[in-house]
Amino acid sequence: YxxxxxxxLVRHLFTFVYHSLLSRKASLESSSxxxxxxxxxxxxxxxxxxxxxxxxxxxxxxxxxxxxxxxxTFQPNKDMGDHVVVINAEKxxxxxxxxxxxxYRWHTGYPGGLKQRRAEEMLERKPEDILxxxxxxxxxxNNLRHQSMETRLRIYTGPEHPHTAQLPSSTPPIPRxxxxxxxxxxxxxx
Numbered sequence: 001y002x003x004x005x006x007x008x009l010v011r012h013l014f015t016f017v018y019h020s021l022l023s024r025k026a027s028l029e030s031s032s033x034x035x036x037x038x039x040x041x042x043x044x045x046x047x048x049x050x051x052x053x054x055x056x057x058x059x060x061x062x063x064x065x066x067x068x069x070x071x072x073t074f075q076p077n078k079d080m081g082d083h084v085v086v087i088n089a090e091k092x093x094x095x096x097x098x099x100x101x102x103x104y105r106w107h108t109g110y111p112g113g114l115k116q117r118r119a120e121e122m123l124e125r126k127p128e129d130i131l132x133x134x135x136x137x138x139x140x141x142n143n144l145r146h147q148s149m150e151t152r153l154r155i156y157t158g159p160e161h162p163h164t165a166q167l168p169s170s171t172p173p174i175p176r177x178x179x180x181x182x183x184x185x186x187x188x189x190x
Contacts (some may be wrong), residue, residue: 041073043152045083045166049159049173050131051091057177058092059134066139066149079148085163086155087173090127094119104133128155 046065050058064070068080094102102119122130132155139145154163161167 041080043082045085045163047161047167047171047173048084048086049088050086051088052093053177055092055094055131055134057179059131059138061174061177062086062131062135062153063138066135066153077144079144081149081152083152083166084154085161085167086128086131086153087159087161088157089131089155090123090157092127092131099123104129127157131155 048058048062062084065084066081067076068074068082071080074080099120100118103116104119104122105114105116107114117125119130132153135153136145136150139149154161
């Protein structure tokens with residue numbers, strides 16, 4: 001009986017030491033991964049002029065900035081993006097015959113409540129919604145999008161915006177998005 005209890009005691013002691021070493025090794029491995037505290041993250045403000053730019057190309061460029069993919073510290077599960085202010089949203093362009101053929105649909109929630117508008121009607125009523133729907137369609141539908149990225153996208157019709165404290169009038173807008181990303185194209189950061 002005494003040998004059995006000493007054997008059990010040794011076995012329990014061995015498993016305790018083994019598991020404590022494993023947890024110490026796991027904590028050392030996890031601490032070596034790259035992670036940034038909230039204080040280390042810097043958010044920049046970008047000014048985008050949407051006049052005479054194609055909606056899809058411009059929306060893809062804005063979505064990358066909102067996600068933070070232009071930063072070397074990008075992590076897909078963290079909120080790393082910057083603020084984007086878009087001006088002249090009523091001057092965007094579509095390629096082809098999309099002003100007449102593209103439809104925006106939504107449902108009111110009531111029976112028979114399916115509504116739709118053509119793109120040219122949306123331009124007359126809510127021109128900023130054309131670009132907003134395009135950008136949000138390029139972001140994953142998760143909490144990062146709903147809580148963080150949507151609030152950092154600000155779209156205005158006309159050349160005026162109320163964010164002059166962050167973006168003075170001398171701030172140049174990000175260069176036009178080219179048709180093909182070649183040459184010296186950059187995300188506004190040189």
